[in-house]
Amino acid sequence: MFKLRYILGQIIAFIPFAMGIGYFSDSPSYTYHDPEKALIMVSFSHASEHKDECRRFSQEELSAMAPNMRRPMDCSRERVPVYIELMMDGQNLLSQSYNPTGLAKDGAASIYESIPVEPGQHEISVKLRDSSRESGFDYEGNVSINLDAKELFVIDFRKDHNGFNFQ
Amino acid sequence: MLALKLLLRTGFEYVEDCFDIIFGAKWNPFYQLGALGWFYYWIVVVSGLYLYIFFDTGVTQAYESLEYLTHEQWYAGGIMRSLHRYASDALVVMIVVHLLREFAMDRFRSARWFAWITGVPMLWLVFAAGISGYWMVWDQLAQYIAITTAELFDSLPFFGESIARNFLMDSKLSGRFFTLMVFIHIAVPLFMLFMMWIHILRHASPKVNPPKELAIGTFSMLLILSFVKPALSQAPADLKIIPATVNLDWFYLPVYPILNDVSGITVWITLILATIFLMFIPWMPPGKKTPVAEVHLDNCNGCSRCAADCPFSAISMEPRTDGSNYKLEAVVDADHCVSCGICVGACPTATPFRTKSNLSPGIELPEDKIAELREKTIAASEKLTGDDRVLVYGCGKSLNPAEITNEEVGVVTMPCIGMLPPSFIDFVLSKKLADGVFLTGCRDGDCSYRLGIKWTDARLASERDPHIRKRVNQDRIGKYWAGLTRSKQFFNELTAFRQRLKKLSLLETETAAESKQSSEKVDV
Numbered sequence: 007m008f009k010l011r012y013i014l015g016q017i018i019a020f021i022p023f024a025m026g027i028g029y030f031s032d033s034p035s036y037t038y039h040d041p042e043k044a045l046i047m048v049s050f051s052h053a054s055e056h057k058d059e060c061r062r063f064s065q066e067e068l069s070a071m072a073p074n075m076r077r078p079m080d081c082s083r084e085r086v087p088v089y090i091e092l093m094m095d096g097q098n099l100l101s102q103s104y105n106p107t108g109l110a111k112d113g114a115a116s117i118y119e120s121i122p123v124e125p126g127q128h129e130i131s132v133k134l135r136d137s138s139r140e141s142g143f144d145y146e147g148n149v150s151i152n153l154d155a156k157e158l159f160v161i162d163f164r165k166d167h168n169g170f171n172f173q
Numbered sequence: 174m175l176a177l178k179l180l181l182r183t184g185f186e187y188v189e190d191c192f193d194i195i196f197g198a199k200w201n202p203f204y205q206l207g208a209l210g211w212f213y214y215w216i217v218v219v220s221g222l223y224l225y226i227f228f229d230t231g232v233t234q235a236y237e238s239l240e241y242l243t244h245e246q247w248y249a250g251g252i253m254r255s256l257h258r259y260a261s262d263a264l265v266v267m268i269v270v271h272l273l274r275e276f277a278m279d280r281f282r283s284a285r286w287f288a289w290i291t292g293v294p295m296l297w298l299v300f301a302a303g304i305s306g307y308w309m310v311w312d313q314l315a316q317y318i319a320i321t322t323a324e325l326f327d328s329l330p331f332f333g334e335s336i337a338r339n340f341l342m343d344s345k346l347s348g349r350f351f352t353l354m355v356f357i358h359i360a361v362p363l364f365m366l367f368m369m370w371i372h373i374l375r376h377a378s379p380k381v382n383p384p385k386e387l388a389i390g391t392f393s394m395l396l397i398l399s400f401v402k403p404a405l406s407q408a409p410a411d412l413k414i415i416p417a418t419v420n421l422d423w424f425y426l427p428v429y430p431i432l433n434d435v436s437g438i439t440v441w442i443t444l445i446l447a448t449i450f451l452m453f454i455p456w457m458p459p460g461k462k463t464p465v466a467e468v469h470l471d472n473c474n475g476c477s478r479c480a481a482d483c484p485f486s487a488i489s490m491e492p493r494t495d496g497s498n499y500k501l502e503a504v505v506d507a508d509h510c511v512s513c514g515i516c517v518g519a520c521p522t523a524t525p526f527r528t529k530s531n532l533s534p535g536i537e538l539p540e541d542k543i544a545e546l547r548e549k550t551i552a553a554s555e556k557l558t559g560d561d562r563v564l565v566y567g568c569g570k571s572l573n574p575a576e577i578t579n580e581e582v583g584v585v586t587m588p589c590i591g592m593l594p595p596s597f598i599d600f601v602l603s604k605k606l607a608d609g610v611f612l613t614g615c616r617d618g619d620c621s622y623r624l625g626i627k628w629t630d631a632r633l634a635s636e637r638d639p640h641i642r643k644r645v646n647q648d649r650i651g652k653y654w655a656g657l658t659r660s661k662q663f664f665n666e667l668t669a670f671r672q673r674l675k676k677l678s679l680l681e682t683e684t685a686a687e688s689k690q691s692s693e694k695v696d697v
Contacts, residue, residue, distance in 0.1 A: 013386070015195035020394040027262045028402045032420040038317065038433050041417040049338050107333045118327065118335045156415045160341050173342060 043122040044153035046099070046130075048092060050163040053114040054106060054136035058082040083112035089135040090117060091143070092161070094128050117163075125155045132161055132170055145169040174457065181277035186658040189616070198617040200387045206271035208383040209391065211369065213267060216260035216395065218362065220253040225359075228309070230351035232343070235311045236409045243405060255399030258422075261303055263395065265424040268299060276454065278621060283462060283511045284375070284485055286455035291372045293451045298365040303425035305358040309351065312407040313416035316340070321429050328437025343412045375509055377486045378624065463588075464539040465510035468503045470494075472522045473535035475501035478638050479516035482591070484623035485509050488516055488536075503536055513622035514538050514592030518629070521639050524596040525550065541587055543594075550597060553583030554606035560678045561671040563651075564607040566593050568614035570621035572660050581671065583607065590614035591625025595632045595641035602649055609649045609674045611667055616656035626654055648677055 039045065060081040068076050085106040092100035099121050107113035128151050133143035145163070147170030153159055162171040189203045196202065202209055227250060229238035242250030272292065275281055281289035304322065308315050323337035339345050373379035382388070407420060421429065432440060466479075466487075480488040480503060487509035490501040503516075516536050517523050523534035525547040532544040554564055557580065564583045567574040568590045575584045587593065590612055598610045612629065620626040631637035633650065651670035655663040 009386075012195070012197040012200055013390075015197075016200065016387070016390040019192070019195050020390060023263075024394045024398045027259050027266070027424075028398050030423040031258060031262050031404070032422060035418050036421045036430055037418040038430070039415045039417040045415050047341060049335065049341055051334050051338070113333050116327075116333065116335050118324070118337060156417050158341070158413055158415055 039156070040122060042125075042155050044125045044155060044157045044159065046092075046094075046121045046123055046159045046161065048090065048100065048117055048119045048121070048132070048161045050161075051114045051116045052088055052134075052136060052163055052165065054085045054088045055138065056082055057084040057086050057138065083110045085112055085115075086136065086138050088115040088117065089143075091133045092121070093131040094123060096129075099123070123153065125153045125157070127152050130161075130172070134163060134170075147172070175459070178277055178279065181273065182279075183658060185274055185277050186616070186656055189619070190658060193616070196387070198619075200384055200390075201618060202383075202387060202391075203270075203274065204618040205380065205383045205387060206267050206274060207373075208380040209387070210264060210267040210271060211381045212383050212388055212391065213260045213264040214362075214366070214369070216256055216392065217264060220257040220260065221358075221362075223253045224250065224257060225355075228355070230355055231348040232311070232346050232351070233409075234348075235309060235351050236406065239310055239406055243403065247403065251403050252396070252399045255402075255404040256395055257306075258404040259395050259398050261306070262422065262424040263391075265299060265303070268296065272296075272451075280621065281455045284487065284509045285511060287375050288372055289455050290452055291368060293448060295365060295368050295372070297448070298361055298368060300425060302358060302361040302365060303422070305354055305361065307422065307425065309354045309358060310406050311351070311410045313410055314407050314419045314421070316410035316412065317416050317419045318426070318429070319410075321432055325432060325437045325440065329441065341412060346412070375486055376623070377484050463512040465507045465512055466505045466514070466516050466536050466538055468505060468536050469533050470497070470502055470535075472533055473499070473502050474522070475499040475503070476521060476535075477501065477503075478519040478521065479503050479536050482515050482519040482624065482628050482637075484513070484515060484625075485511055487511070505536070511622060512538055512540075513589040513625065514541055514587060515589055515622060515625055515628060517541075517543060518592045518594050518625075518632070519639065520594065523594040525594075525600040526596060538588070538592075541592070546585065546587065546593075546597070547600075549585045550601060551606065553578075553585050554601065557581060557583050557607055560608060561674040562607040563609045563611050563667065563671055563674070564601050565611045565613060565667070566590065566597070567612075568621070568625065571613060571615050572655050572657055572663060574613055574663075577664070577667070582667070589620070589622045589625040591620070591622065591628050593629065595639055598633075598650060599642050599645050602645060608678060609651060609670060611670055612650070612652040613655050613663060615654060616659070617654040619656070649674065 058081075060079045062078060063080055087103040087105050089103045090100060091098070100119055102119075104115040104117050105111065106115050129148070130151060131148045132146070134145040135143045137144050147161075149172045151159060151172070160173045162173065163169060164171060185203065189201060192201045192203055198204070224242065227238055227242050227246075229235060239254070242254055244251070275289065304318060307318050308322075320337055320340045323335075323340055326332060327335050327337050339350075373381065383391070407416070428440060428444070475490065475493065477490050480490050487506045489504050489506065491504045493499055493502050495502070514537075517534060517538060520534045520536050523537065523543045525532070525543075532547060534543050537543050550564065554562070557564075559581050562581055562583075564585065565574045565577070567584060567586045569586055569588050573586075575586060578584050593612070601607050601610050614626055614629075615621045617626060628637060632639060633641050633647075633652075635641060635643075651666065651673075653659075653663050653666035
């Protein structure tokens with residue numbers, strides 16, 4: 007009799023537990039991106055130029071070095087920041103510098119930016135500076151796109167593949 | 174923190190009281206959280222093995238193979254997939270409630286630090302296993318998880334190249350990635366099993382299986398849920414499209430929405446600090462290490478009962494070192510001992526009948542000596558009057574019975590009721606120190622020191638050494654496992670017990686008078 011009572015008790019108690027598990031296993035839904043908007047992603051990794059120009063060691067300096075350590079050029083490891091400017095329909099969406107990675111700042115700069123935009127026809131212009139120059143840009147890319155809502159548009163950059171790559 | 178703990182404990186005990194009514198103490202899931210965790214783990218493993226047979230590790234094949242299982246083979250693969258998901262969710266619930274409950278009940282201090290500290294990393298493992306599982310489906314939820322997880326890792330300063338970049342274009346994704354995920358999804362639970370074994374390593378008789386009836390009940394619940402609401406994939410992943418809205422599993426992914434507003438590195442720091450905080454809880458004030466049990470070799474005959482009854486495997490039997498004729502002696506491992514005194518209750522030399530001037534058993538607690546227990550027993554009984562005098566033995570982890578001390582009821586407390594040698598009950602009744610002995614402590618099935626109530630019940634039922642002597646009238650022994658919150662029921666039970674004692678005394682007086690009359694008639 008007691009056992010039957012407890013079995014019934016189990017059934018009653020497990021119903022809300024099952025409902026809780028069943029519900030929270032996939033609900034409530036979560037919106038992390040406005041469904042009415044498209045997304046532009048600027049994402050690439052790029053090693054910029056070294057901060058200082060290489061110079062040739064003098065004969066005296068070479069003589070002072072251990073024979074196995076002698077090399078003709080003295081190059082600093084540190085690279086300059088990568089600067090990017092992204093314009094859409096004449097409006098600035100992004101203008102930012104990205105420092106090189108690594109303790110000695112000698113690694114590639116990693117860029118990963120997501121920018122929600124209105125869907126529709128857009129003129130995109132993206133510029134990149136990876137040298138010590140004070141003004142101007144080393145690379146530039148332009149593209150005309152027609153974005154749907156929730157569409158992802160990726161701006162990639164590869165120095166050895168003609169610079170900017172739009173997908 | 175003390176107030177929080179007391180609040181949590183009281184809350185747990187009230188809820189558990191309700192569950193005791195619904196499930197009965199034996200099947201109460203709150204007393205079986207760890208065992209239920211194990212049970213859910215095995216359901217996840219068995220259902221996962223089945224799914225693995227059919228899972229295809231390709232960019233498009235992964236999704237298709239699960240769709241086949243869910244729709245074409247719904248009666249087997251679909252059910253297994255649902256069981257896999259829901260048992261995993263239930264496992265998270267069990268782990269979190271188990272952790273909260275052990276904290277509330279203060280079951281992490283002293284030698285219990287080991288179980289606590291080995292349990293905390295399992296939180297990371299179970300989440301890693303669950304997240305990698307959702308990743309493998311390669312639907313829109315998986316796409317969201319993949320990108321968000323990769324972004325989370327990218328926020329760490331260790332990675333030069335962005336990992337998240339791999340999930341921006343389909344062309345960058347290969348089937349090898351799914352092979353890697355399968356490896357992670359199998360390796361992490363395997364490592365978790367290893368940690369689960371370590372977690373219970375110091376427990377004697379660990380509960381790794383829930384009672385059969387509870388196991389059947391909870392499995393039936395998962396099975397019915399699997400039929401009623403089968404686990405489904407969301408739309409297939411398409412890296413060109415942002416899913417925008419996803420149906421999250423909130424048991425495994427509650428951190429992910431936070432990542433939309435808070436930087437990854439902040440989340441990492443918060444999670445790591447929270448883990449460190451959890452790890453150090455056993456050493457936080459007001460922690461006080463009570464002196465561990467001591468062995469008195471002069472009185473230890475190497476019977477092994479203390480070692481058999483110790484709930485934390487703190488006592489081992491080693492070859493004799495004092496030249497005695499006995500072969501073995503008890504040795505206490507101070508790192509494992511929680512000073513519960515259950516070993517003292519098991520020691521046959523811990524008897525108050527001993528007439529030696531120095532009552533020193535083979536094993537005892539330095540701060541709760543057995544001689545003091547006898548003195549307290551005698552002192553508490555001396556104040557009692559009437560024909561329903563009761564001596565209550567209680568434990569320090571449940572309600573404080575000292576508050577009920579009056580002319581008819583005396584109280585003696587100890588760290589755990591399992592510390593009470595049955596000979597004390599015989600001592601009280603045979604020396605007529607009281608008319609009855611009433612035992613109380615933690616709630617049935619939930620002894621704070623795991624096995625105190627179990628061994629006490631078994632000793633009183635003469636099922637486990639040391640037995641209570643047969644001459645003891647069991648009608649004069651009462652018990653109610655009150656815990657912290659059942660003071661009302663405790664008083665009701667105690668009152669009923671005293672009424673029984675009155676009736677018993679009356680009956681015994683009448684019987685004695687009748688036998689006296691009949692013997693007088695015979696004489697005439």
